[in-house]
Amino acid sequence: MGAILTVQLDSYGNESNRVPVMVDILDSGLEPRHSTWLGAKARRTFPVDAGMWGVRAKLASGAVVEKAVEVEDGRDVECRLQLHELSPHETNEWAYFTQPISRIDKRSFSEAAYRGAWIRLWSCGLPPFWKIEPEQGHYLHHIVSRDSDGVVYQLKTYGSAQYAVQVGGPRIPWKFIGVPPDSEVTILVRPLSDRRGHPLEVLVTSNNLDGASLLTFLRRSDVRQAQSLSAAWLPVEGIRSGRWESAELDYSTAIAVGYFLIRTNDFSGLDRWLGRIDGRFGLGPPRSDYAILQLWREIDRLRQSERAGEAPHALYSWISHIYYWEGLPVFSDGLRLLLKALSLFRNTRTNSVFHNAYLNIVNAYIGASDPFAVATTFTGSQPDNPSAQPIYGIPEDGPIEFVYPESN
Amino acid sequence: MPLFHDSQRGTQSSIHALVIGVGGYAHLPGNGALRTKIHAHIGRLQPLVCPPRSALEFAEWLTNSTEWPQELGTIDLLISPEPSDSGFPLPINVLPATISNIRQAFSDWLDRCDKNKDNVAIFYFCGHGVEKADHYLLAEDFGANPNDPWLGSFAFDQTREAFHKCQAQTQCFFVDACREITSAMLTIEPNSSALTSRDWTAKDCLNDLTLRAAARKEAAFGPKLTSKSPGFGLNKTPGVAYFTQALIRSLDGAAAVKQGGRWQVTTSQVAASINDVLKMVKPSLSQRCTVAANSNARLRFVLTPKVRIRVSCNPEAADQHASLSCSGPLPPGQPVQYTKTSPWKDEDVEAGTYQAQAVFAGNQYTHVLENLMVTPPTHSTLLECK
Secondary structure: OOEEHHHHHHHHOOOOHHEEEEEEEOOOOOEEEEEEEEEOOOOEEEEEEEEEEEEEEEOOOOEEEEEEEEEEEEEEEEEEEEEHHHHHHHHHHHHHOOOOOOOOOOOOOOOOOOOOOEEEEEEOOOOOOOOOOHHHHHHHOOEEEEEEEEEEEEEEOOOOOOEEEEOOOOOOEEEEEOOOOEEEEEEEEEEEEOOOOOOOEEEEOOOOOHHHHHHHHOOOOHHHHHHHHOOOOOOOOOOOOOHHHOOOOOHHHHHHHHHHHHHHOOOOHHHHHHHHHHHHHOOOOHHHHHHOOOOOOOHHHHOOOOOOOHHHHHHHHHHHHHHHHHOOOOOOHHHHHHHHHHHOOOOOOHHHHHHHHHHHHHHHHOOOEEOOOOOOOEEEEOOOEOOOOOOOOOOOOOOEEOOOOOOO | OOOEEEEEOOOOOOOEEEEEEEEEOOOOOHHHHHHHHHHHHOOOOOOHHHHHHHHHHEEEEEEEOOOOOOOOEEEEEEEEEEOOOOOOOOOOOEOOOHHHHHHHHHHHHHHOOOOOOEEEEEEEEEEEEEEEOOEEOOOOOOOOOOOHHHHEEEEEHHHHHOOOOOOOEEEEEEOOOOEEOOOOOHHOOOOEEEOOOOOOOOOOOEEEEEOOOOOOOOOOOOOOOOOOOOOOOOOOOOOOOOOHHHHHHHHHOOOOEEEEEEEEEEHHHHHHHHHHHHHOOOOOOOOOOEEEEEOOEEEEOOOEEEOOOOOEEEEEHHHEEEEEEEEEEOOOOEEEEEEEEEEEEEEEEEOOEEEEEEEEEEOOOOOOOEEEEOOOOEEEEEEEEE
C-alpha cells in the first residue's frame, strides 16, 4: 500500500528557486531510494512504503539539512526543510546556499575595524589592461540589501568585459576578486572574524546558480555532486538540442562545465563541449577562463599527436596568447589549471625566459590568493600586481564607494 | 630495501604504500656556525615528536584495514624518530627517512605500483614542510650540507604531478606537514627537486585523491608531547597528528556513504568531508586541509560508521532542565538506549535512525520526541522545546 511523502524546501530569496539542492530520500537503513535536484523553494512528492524515512537536502556550500519522518500506511506525510535558517537574510541566501561561505563568528560593519570599508570596480580591456571604472556609482549603486552583517550588490555589466572588484579600508587589507563577464552579477560583501583570512569575505555569482554551485563543488572536490549537476548541461549523444543551447547557459556555467570535464579527464567531452559553445563564448572581450579551456584541449591534442615533440613550442604560443590578450582567470580553478599547464613544461627547452617569467607571475597570484575562494581572490594594490604584503588605507587614484556608510 | 610489509603478491593488483615520518632532524637545530647557515635558509625549525608516531599509526592502520578493492601488497616505511623520544618502539624493517633512502624507496615504490593498472598507490608523509614556489618536504638529513641544506628535501608538487605517469589508476597522496613560508626563505630560491621526472604526455590518473593537512601559508598541528608528557615513549598512541587522525577516521567510515546496501568510502567523499572530520577530531583547531579529487571511486567498504552526534535544546536555557535520551538505531534489532541529563555533546553513535526525547522535571517545558536521521560524519539536532 504505502503513502505519499511530500518534501517542501522552505526559503525566501528571489533567486532561491534557481539554487540547485540535492534531495535524497533515504530508507531506514540510510540507503538512498530517490535522489533528485530541486530548487530551494521546490515541493515534490515521492511514493514510499510505510516505515521510517530520512529526507536530506545537500547544498553546494556543504550545508546539509536532514530530517527523519515516520510514514504510516495510507497516511500521506509532509516534510518541510527550513533551508532559510542557513542564512541571516533572504537576500543573502544565494551565497549561503551556493558558495563555500565561512560559517565562523560573524562580525558587524558597525565595528570600528570596518569603518571606512570601501569597494570599487576595475575592468579589463584589450589587451589585458586594467582600469578603474570612472562611473563607480553606475555599477555599485544598485544595492539589493545593506545590513550590518552583509551588503549585496547587483551589477549589470552586459557581459562587456571581465571585471574585478577591489575592497579595502583603513584597517582592511586591499584585495581583488574576479568578476565573470556575465551580463548580471551579484556580490555579497560581509565582515568576518577569521584569524587566518581576510576580514572581508566577498562572494560573487552570475545569475545561473547551477554554474556557481558547480564551481563550488569543484573547489571542494565533491566530484560526485559535480558530476550529477553538470550532467544536466552536457549534450546527450543522439539528442540535438538541450539546455546548453538555452539563454540560461551563461559564461560562468559554460566555464564551470568545462573545468569539470578537465577535472575528470574527459577531454573528448571537453572537445565536444567547446564545439557546442564556441560560437557563443569563444569571441568577444578578454575571456581568460575560456582560453584556458582551449589551452587544455590543445594540450590533449598534442599529447596524442605525432607532433608531441613540438608541443612545448605550440603551447608557448597559446600561453603567450593568454598572457598578452586574455589576462587573469576569473575563477580559482582557472588559475590552478594555468599553473599546471606551465608546470608541465618546467624543464623543457621552451622559450625559458618567457616561460619562467610567466610562471613567476602565476606563482605570485597563487601566493597572494585565497585557496578556498571560488573566484580568483588575491591581495594587492593593482589587479596586475598581486602582493602577499598587506596594503591599507583609502585609495586616492580613483573613485570608491563606501560599503557601509556611517549614516547607516 | 627491506619492506615493513610484503604480502608477496608480485604483479597481482594490490595496494602499495610508501609511508614516511620524519621527527628527528639531525641538523636542526644544529650547532654553532652550521646552525647559523641553516637558519639563514629556513629559520628556526625544531625536531618533532608527532610525525614518527603518526607514520607508524598510519602504516599499522593500513596493515590491519580490510575491504579495499585490492589486497594489501606492500608497505615501505621510513621513520626518523625524535632522539629524545627514546622509548618509541621502532619496528623492524624500517629505515631512516634520509633523502637518499626516500629517493630510493620512492623509485622502488613507483616500480611496484607501475606493474598493474589496477594497483592502488598510497603515499603518506608527515614531517616538516615549507612552501614557496613548491611545497618542500624535509628529510631527516636536511641541512647536512649547510651551504645547500635544501638537498635534504624534495619538491612535493612536482613529485605529485610527475607520479601521474605511473600506471596505477588509483593514486592517493596524503601530506601531513606545514605549508608556511619562513622569513628566511623570502630571499632564497630553494634548490629542491622532484623525486621523479615528469612525462608531460601522461594524463592525470583515473582516481586521484591528494590531501594536504594545511592550506597554503598555514600550519599543520599535532598534540603537544614532550618527555614530561604522560604517554611519551613506550605508549605510542598519543601524539598522532590531527590530520592523520582525521584521515584514518575518514577512511574508517566518517566519510562513508551507503550505496547498494553497503557503506563505502569514496575518493570524492573523503575530499569533501575531511575538513569536517578534522573539526570532529579537534574542534578548537584552526587548521584547514586542501583537497584534490577527480573521481568518486570506491576506496573501501566499511562497517556501519560511527557518527559524532550533538543533541541540545532550543532555547538554550532548556538544556539545564532536560533529561535527554535517545533510542536506536531503529529498526532493526534491539534498541540501544543512550541517556544523559545534560546536552549531548560529541557522543559517537552508529549511523542510523534514532528517536530522541527531552523530558523535563518541572513544568517549564513540555516533553519533546523527535526522530533523528544520523549520517556521517556529524549530526547536530536542536530539539524545539516550548
